[in-house]
Each structure stands twice: as C-alpha cells, then as structure tokens.
Amino acid sequence: MGHWWERNIIEPGKLPLLLALTAFVLTFLITRVITRLIRAGKGPFRNISGSGGVHIHHVVPGVVLTVAGGFGSVAGDGDGFGALISAVLFGMGVGLVLDEFALILHLDDVYWSEEGRKSVEVVVLTAALVGLMLVGFLPFGVNDLDDEEVQGRGAVMLSMGTNFLIALIALAKGKARTAIFGVVIPFIAVVGAVRLARPTSAWARRFYRRRPRARARSWKRAYRHDRRWAGPSRRLQDWIGGTPDAVPELQPATRPSLPGGPPSPTGPTGPTGPSDRAERR
Numbered sequence: 001m002g003h004w005w006e007r008n009i010i011e012p013g014k015l016p017l018l019l020a021l022t023a024f025v026l027t028f029l030i031t032r033v034i035t036r037l038i039r040a041g042k043g044p045f046r047n048i049s050g051s052g053g054v055h056i057h058h059v060v061p062g063v064v065l066t067v068a069g070g071f072g073s074v075a076g077d078g079d080g081f082g083a084l085i086s087a088v089l090f091g092m093g094v095g096l097v098l099d100e101f102a103l104i105l106h107l108d109d110v111y112w113s114e115e116g117r118k119s120v121e122v123v124v125l126t127a128a129l130v131g132l133m134l135v136g137f138l139p140f141g142v143n144d145l146d147d148e149e150v151q152g153r154g155a156v157m158l159s160m161g162t163n164f165l166i167a168l169i170a171l172a173k174g175k176a177r178t179a180i181f182g183v184v185i186p187f188i189a190v191v192g193a194v195r196l197a198r199p200t201s202a203w204a205r206r207f208y209r210r211r212p213r214a215r216a217r218s219w220k221r222a223y224r225h226d227r228r229w230a231g232p233s234r235r236l237q238d239w240i241g242g243t244p245d246a247v248p249e250l251q252p253a254t255r256p257s258l259p260g261g262p263p264s265p266t267g268p269t270g271p272t273g274p275s276d277r278a279e280r281r
Contacts, residue, residue: 013079014134015084016073016083016084016086016087017087017130017133017134018134019084019087019088019091020069020087020088020090020091020094020130021091021127021130021131021134022091023087023088023089023090023091023092023095024091024092024094024095024126024127024130025095025127026095027091027092027095027096027099028095028098028099028123031058031095031096031099032099032242035058035111035242036242039112039242055109057100057103057109058096058099058100059096059097059099059100059103059104061093061096062092062093062094062095062096062097062099062100063093063097064093065089065090065092065093065096066089066090066093066094066097067093068086068089068093069086069087069088069089069090069091069092069093070086070090072085072086072089072090073086073087073090094126095123098119098122098123098126099119099123100119101118101119101122101123102115102116102117102118102119103116103119105118112242112243112244113244114244116244117244121176121177121180124180125180125183128180128181128183128184129183131184132160132183132184159186163182163183163186163189164183166182166189166190166193167179167180167182167183167189167192167193169189169192169193169203170182170189170191170192170193172197172201172202172203173192173193173195173196173197173198173201173203173204174197174198174200174201174202174203174204175192175197175198175201178191178192179192195221196214196217196218196221197218198218198222199215199218199219199222204218
C-alpha cells in the first residue's frame with residue numbers, strides 16, 4: 001500500500017487533489033446535515049442574516065473560499081504546506097457553491113424544491129469526475145515506468161475514455177443518473193446507451209423523428225420505468241438531499257367585479273332581482 005501511495009499519489013503530485021476532493025465531499029455532507037437540522041429546528045444551528053434581515057446563503061462563503069484557495073494554489077509552487085491548505089480551502093469552497101448550484105442556475109431560493117435536486121446531481125457528477133482523475137493510472141508524473149507498466153496504464157486510460165464516451169451517449173438519451181454512475185462504474189453506462197432513449201431526450205428528437213414505432217415504444221417504456229422506479233428514486237434523493245417542500249395548491253381564480261359595469265345577471269339587481277321587478281311593474 002505504501003508503494004502504491006508513493007507511486008500514484010505522492011510522486012505524480014496528486015496529494016492536493018486528494019485533499020481537495022476529500023474536503024469537497026465532507027463539506028457537502030456536513031452542509032446538508034446542518035441545513036436539514038436548521039430546517040427541522042434542531043440543534044444549535046440557525047440561518048445567518050445580514051443587515052436588514054437579508055438571508056446569507058452558504059454560497060457566499062463558498063465563493064470566498066474558492067477564490068482564496070484558487071489564487072493560493074496559483075500563487076504557490078504546488079508543493080509544501082501552503083499548497084495543501086489552498087487545496088483544502090478550494091475543496092471546501094466548491095462544496096458550498098455546488099450545494100447551491102440550483103440557486104445559481106434559477107437565481108431563486110429553490111434549495112428545498114424539486115429544482116433544488118439539481119445541486120445533488122451536480123455534486124455527485126463532480127465528485128465522480130474528480131475521483132476518476134485521482135485514481136486514474138495516468139502514465140504522467142510517474143518515474144521509472146517500464147514498457148509493460150506504460151502499456152497497462154495506457155490500456156486503463158483507453159478503457160476510461162471509452163467508458164466516458166458511452167456515458168455521454170447515455171446522457172444524450174436522457175438517462176442522466178445512468179450516465180453519472182456509468183462514469184464511475186464500468187458497463188452501467190452501456191445499459192443506458194444501448195436501450196431506447198427517453199422520449200424527451202435530444203437523442204429521441206434527432207433520431208426518432210421519422211420513426212413513429214420507436215417513439216411509441218420509447219413513451220411506453222419510459223412510462224413503465226417511471227412507474228416502477230419513481231418511488232425508490234425519490235426516497236433515495238430525499239435521503240441524500242432532503243424532502244422538498246410541498247407545492248401549495250393554487251386556489252381557483254375568481255372573476256373580479258368591475259366598478260360601474262353592468263349588473264350581474266344573478267345578483268339582487270339583475271333581471272330577477274327586486275329592483276328589476278319593480279321597474280317592470
């Protein structure tokens with residue numbers, strides 16, 4: 001284990017990346033726990049408000065930490081204690097920022113709504129991609145590699161690149177979660193890439209436009225899939241990101257009465273009202 005650590009983490013200079021990824025994941029998890037405690041009214045944590053009662057979202061300190069860590073990494077030489085501290089600050093900042101990615105996307109406080117689930121998906125995708133960069137057996141920065149080791153690492157790189165392209169196909173077919181997990185775990189994306197695309201995906205709009213039978217099968221399969229897996233998928237998302245707020249039901253709109261307008265036909269002064277009967281007499 002020590003030899004692997006030295007050859008694949010320390011020697012290629014991946015220790016800052018490992019610390020940044022660890023800080024990123026831990027910050028996201030801790031932030032989600034704290035926000036859920038605040039939402040439930042438990043624990044000592046409370047929302048932070050500035051002057052005038054303005055709620056300060058945690059994306060604000062996230063931006064500050066990201067800027068500090070990023071510029072600290074650029075200013076440093078990539079080695080030493082300062083580079084490690086900058087990596088940790090950068091990972092913490094990115095974790096806070098991406099936890100409110102949906103807020104930035106919609107420019108609205110959608111943290112506990114259905115739109116807020118995009119933040120969790122972006123965090124998972126980011127962690128998966130950075131993890132691939134970290135554990136990838138890249139033949140760069142490692143000294144004294146023989147021909148067999150170079151070929152082995154090249155084969156791993158080719159496999160990872162192919163798997164990433166397959167995940168892109170699954171993503172184009174509207175299967176985002178399959179694509180995300182397929183980037184990390186081989187062969188999962190193959191299932192999404194081979195099967196029919198979802199009817200609203202870019203792939204279906206491009207390739208099923210003149211294939212009515214394929215469109216019909218796509219709608220039918222998507223309906224069956226959503227009916228089977230919507231419940232478990234929602235429970236898993238609620239467990240990770242929290243249950244969204246219930247959308248209030250809209251009350252039926254009432255037609256306002258216009259001042260000075262014609263009398264209502266069913267009102268007390270309408271055709272059947274007392275004043276109208278008096279005029280007819």
